Amino acid sequence: MNRFKTQLAGGIAWIIAILNFFPIFWMLLASFKSEVEAVQTPPLFFFHPTLANYRDIFALQDYAGYAFNSIAISVLATLLMLLVAVPAAFAMAFYPGRYTRDILLWMLSTKMLPAVGVLVPIYLLSRDLGLLDTRTALVIIDFLSNLPIAVWMLFTFFRETPKDIIEASRIDGAGVGQTILYVLLPLVAPGIASTALLSIILCWNEAFWSLNLTAHNAAPLTAFIASFSAPQGLFWARLSAASVLAIAPILVFGWISQRQLVRGLTFGAVK
Amino acid sequence: MPPDGRSASRVRTFPLIAPSVGVLLVWMIVPLAMTLWFSFRRYNLLNPMLTGFAGLNNYRFLIRDPALPAILITTVVIVLAILLITISAGVVLAVVFNSGFPGQGIARVLMISPFFVMPTVSALIWKNLLMHPVNGLFAGVMRGLGFTAIDWFGSWPLSSIIIIVSWEWLPFAFLILLTALQSLDEEQLEAARLDGAGSLAVFFFIQVPHMARAISVLVMMETIFLLGIFAEIYVTTAGGPGIATTNLPFLIYQRALLAFNVGSASAAGVIAIILANVMAALLIRTIARRLDV
Numbered sequence A: 001m002n003r004f005k006t007q008l009a010g011g012i013a014w015i016i017a018i019l020n021f022f023p024i025f026w027m028l029l030a031s032f033k034s035e036v037e038a039v040q041t042p043p044l045f046f047f048h049p050t051l052a053n054y055r056d057i058f059a060l061q062d063y064a065g066y067a068f069n070s071i072a073i074s075v076l077a078t079l080l081m082l083l084v085a086v087p088a089a090f091a092m093a094f095y096p097g098r099y100t101r102d103i104l105l106w107m108l109s110t111k112m113l114p115a116v117g118v119l120v121p122i123y124l125l126s127r128d129l130g131l132l133d134t135r136t137a138l139v140i141i142d143f144l145s146n147l148p149i150a151v152w153m154l155f156t157f158f159r160e161t162p163k164d165i166i167e168a169s170r171i172d173g174a175g176v177g178q179t180i181l182y183v184l185l186p187l188v189a190p191g192i193a194s195t196a197l198l199s200i201i202l203c204w205n206e207a208f209w210s211l212n213l214t215a216h217n218a219a220p221l222t223a224f225i226a227s228f229s230a231p232q233g234l235f236w237a238r239l240s241a242a243s244v245l246a247i248a249p250i251l252v253f254g255w256i257s258q259r260q261l262v263r264g265l266t267f268g269a270v271k
Numbered sequence B: 001m002p003p004d005g006r007s008a009s010r011v012r013t014f015p016l017i018a019p020s021v022g023v024l025l026v027w028m029i030v031p032l033a034m035t036l037w038f039s040f041r042r043y044n045l046l047n048p049m050l051t052g053f054a055g056l057n058n059y060r061f062l063i064r065d066p067a068l069p070a071i072l073i074t075t076v077v078i079v080l081a082i083l084l085i086t087i088s089a090g091v092v093l094a095v096v097f098n099s100g101f102p103g104q105g106i107a108r109v110l111m112i113s114p115f116f117v118m119p120t121v122s123a124l125i126w127k128n129l130l131m132h133p134v135n136g137l138f139a140g141v142m143r144g145l146g147f148t149a150i151d152w153f154g155s156w157p158l159s160s161i162i163i164i165v166s167w168e169w170l171p172f173a174f175l176i177l178l179t180a181l182q183s184l185d186e187e188q189l190e191a192a193r194l195d196g197a198g199s200l201a202v203f204f205f206i207q208v209p210h211m212a213r214a215i216s217v218l219v220m221m222e223t224i225f226l227l228g229i230f231a232e233i234y235v236t237t238a239g240g241p242g243i244a245t246t247n248l249p250f251l252i253y254q255r256a257l258l259a260f261n262v263g264s265a266s267a268a269g270v271i272a273i274i275l276a277n278v279m280a281a282l283l284i285r286t287i288a289r290r291l292d293v
Helices: A002-030 A052-060 A063-094 A100-110 A115-128 A135-159 A164-171 A176-205 A208-213 A221-229 A236-265 B005-039 B057-064 B068-097 B104-116 B119-130 B137-144 B157-182 B186-194 B199-210 B212-226 B231-236 B248-258 B262-290
Strands: none
Touching: A002 A236, A002 B068, A002 B104, A002 B119, A002 B157, A052 A063, A052 A236, A063 A100, A063 A135, A063 A176, A063 A221, A063 A236, A063 B005, A100 A135, A100 B005, A100 B262, A115 A135, A115 A208, A115 B005, A115 B248, A115 B262, A135 A176, A135 A208, A135 A236, A135 B005, A164 A176, A176 A236, A208 A221, A208 B231, A208 B248, A221 A236, A221 B119, A221 B231, A236 B104, A236 B119, A236 B157, B005 B262, B057 B068, B057 B262, B068 B104, B068 B157, B068 B199, B068 B212, B068 B248, B104 B157, B119 B137, B119 B157, B119 B231, B157 B199, B157 B212, B157 B231, B186 B199, B199 B212, B212 B262, B231 B248, B248 B262
16 A cells, blocks of 8 residues: 555646656757747647758857856856855854854845845946956855855855864864865865855846846847847747756756755755 | 863864854854844945935835745745645655665665756746747647647746655655655564554655654755755746746846835845744754754
């Protein structure tokens, strides 16, 4: 009976999982179709695959430029964020003081400010500082809006690292620098890596500011894909190919970091 | 640690914490103060002659706008409908996936993938490849079964948006609820089963209560994100037809970047901030209770 139930649950789970993934699979199929096949009715499951769409988006639409913007913005914002967040999380986890709790909760509260509530001032500030349509503006915004999440996530990782080990290495005569480099870093490296991964995922998929603050020069992939919503963008096969390329790397990152992600996105409330 | 360790460590940690606190303080206060300031000003980018103090006029015009109630209702309906769909489906799926069946790891990867798809891609793939009234897959299937195809964005614009965003957020709910469920003590389940509890009883009296805190965190997190839904509307319906899918973020975008009315957009921004803060206060209280520093 129990065995039967497990099999039933497994069957249901697999059906739902496949249905749930189907839009992504359908997009992958469409990216190998010709434009005529992509809009064909009834929908086409078997066809002669072509790589023409992938060639076209590189040749006709400067895909590389948008991809470069996405990569540059995500990586720079993440590095900047680690530079600021790691020391803060380290200090609060290993040397908690009277105000640690308040600081952490206050940081969390800054994340609650809806982006749209400050669209106007950010837009005007960017304009006045000459930062409209620059990667700099997006790097700064992504850095700041993910900083609270990063501090929290790192904090929860650091706190699980035994403090005694630091004491022990200090007693054994290691300096602060040596302790951090040889004892602490190897222990917290996985936590830092998954925080960086989550940050890259969030920056990569950030759409609100990309759509509102960039035009062409600094536009990342989220904005590039949005340009397909215009009437002249009714190239479904090409849209699919561009989309596949835009989501593939991040999808892999997401699969790798799915477990740590929960902790980061719920601020440690669910582990 | 020596008796004075606390004050000594605070001196030492200050330079480590100060950069984070400093930049976040600026990031929070400056735009917030500007939004508040602008919301009381006459300020239109197209008309530089128009300046001065507007008092409550921006708010008055906003509140008297006959479209505002509909827009607020749309904003709330989007949030509530997606919460209901993602959390109820997420609870059931978490229980189903927790049973340990062959290939569970791969099935879970398939389940959570939509969450990593950027919002503009999700929206356009659904709008074109799936929901297009003539060439979309759904239309093809409907016609194949002998029904008339549904004009999703023509007849059911808000529902279409809700379906798309639910697809994006179901993985998030599912993943968090599954993680919460996996921390449930196996012995407790075994004991309940030995006492004769059926699957339904286990589900309602053990598993669901165990997920309660995860559910409350989910409700608050999702609410804050969903109040800001923008990209999906931007690339699919652009707020239309009429104002059928205009929510508060889209209204602010229209006022600020299409109509260049800074004062009015800022007043709407203040309303959005107040809405989100009610939820944020609840969320922070819940998390604070769990934080044992």
